[in-house]
Amino acid sequence: MASVFFTLLLLYATGVSGVPQLEPLNVTVLRGSEARFNISLSEAWYSMSWMLKTVLVLTINSGTGVSEHNRRFAVKNYSSADIYCWEFIIRDVWRNDSGDVSCGVQEKPTQTAQLFVQESGTVRIVGGNITVAQGHQAIVQCEASGWFPKPTVSWVVDGVMVNQNSYNSSSEALDSLYNSISLLTVRGVNSVQVKCLASVSALTTPLSSSIYLVVDHCFTRAPRLDCAHRCRLFHRWLRSAGATHPWNRLLLQTQKRSKIQLPKGNGENEVPDRDEWWCSGTETGQGKPCIRDRWPNNRCHPQ
Template sequence: MHSTGCLLVLLHSFLGYSHILQGPQSAAVLLHSDALFNCTLSKPWVIMTWLLKGRTVLTVLSATGPVVTDPRFTSRNNTEGNAFTTELIISNVSLQDSGVVMCDLQNNGTKEANLSVQVNGSLQITNHSLTVLQDHSTAIVCQASNWYPEPKITWMLNKTWADPQNYTTDSTLSIDFYDTTSTLRLAPSSDVTIVCVASIPALPEPQTATVNLRVTAEHTKPSNDKTVLIAVTVTVSAVALIVLIIVGIVFCCKKRTSAKSSYQEEMRKVSQSRSPNGQNSKTPQIQGKNNLGFSAENISGNLEIHGSHGMGSTTAALEQVPDVIHTNNERHYPVNPKKIKQATVV
């Protein structure tokens, strides 16, 4: 059996037998960049081909070199000792180029690798306010948009990796790209530098977004709150001033109306007090006694007065005698009294 193996080796060497010493390695590259794949063969070899997703994209002949049919696919060749290395160059890769890359040494084996075309999108921290109260919990949101594949999001606090339990990450696939949102929750006691880190295999260095979070004491209000407080105070004060002015105007109008009404009432009372027939006159009400010698006039205007001694009677015409008015034990007679005719009975 040993002699048979040696015979096969000698036969392969005589017939120019070759094999693949090292096949291509899988690669992840960014969109619109170049992808490179190497395949090393042992001498002597005659013909080899490169295939992408099962389609031949480049043929390399030992005698004449590469046969280019698509300018996006070219090669560089290198010979070192008893080995020959051919390098496939795929220029300006697109997402459709992702797939299996194959090095095929005709009749002597194949080697495969995988090409992954990736996209790094935008990355930003969306918080508008970067000032928080000391030891108060706050949420910092990092948004990664239009990435492929889904990016890995991590956080750093003052150059130290944050605990994964302190943040959550959600992703959605829209057509060909991922949108990823990561939310970090913390309650800082002092100022802190926060870094959101997004990475995919094609990126030589992760993409980052950085913010500085300012922490204020409990009694200190953020500047935005002060502005809002001042605006609210000015507004409330202005409204209160307007209300006070309106109330003052109404009060003055009512006071003037009340004063005018009181003045008119006083004048009416004075007028009534001066009037002889006024009911509210301030002159003390005078009370008098009836004149027992007074008799109402008859139709002819004569009064009959009868004597009490039976000596005859005399009829005389008398005018009405007004009542005698007594006030405070004094007698008063009205002004301009009427003349009185007296009748004497004998």
């Protein structure tokens, strides 16, 4: 209502010519909402018609009033003693309503505006919350489905908007609606909220989906403990089986000649560098970091 009165005041202040003034000239709305247009003129009139694309949907006669051709269309009269102003309303707009909206007043030039109807779909982050080892990376996938036109997908991590160069997005059209996928790579430094946003211009507030990226500071040690445990079990089995079996004797001799040590590595499922392990609680009492002797003793000493 306030915008209509502001328009009337502006037109009155600047002076309205005999040519009708149609505003706004471009309207973008979401499917299922209302689209509104205003026609204003300063001279008396007796006949007004509104058309959606090529279809006559409503007429107004100054003597007999409004003739509705479809209940989806309506008008409101905001005229005063100095200016004539009517608001044209399209209810429950559809995608196929997009196009020209025209108003004709008697023999005066027809005024035309454009209506654009968009659709808001859904957005979700696939898989829910993610746990990642500190310093490692996680890939977060967001899906935006059933949008028109192609939605704008963006990311917010810990309340900060992510630069567009930090994620990859792609879209495809299916049955005139767009589906988009966006992949974001996040490095696990601290536990943070990760939010995916999807929007089109008609949406005042983007739709969003969020998860939590949980950084587990002990996560990297668990696979190493498992690996160490498997090595200990194998070595104990080797000793319990005795050195009489040819394969066991060969293995022990090979160890002795080449001084085989525990393998090195720095991956999540590899043995840590040097001989540093997280020993089991039965060995240190607390599961603290320790230095393990090289084979064959395989003893554990707290650091």
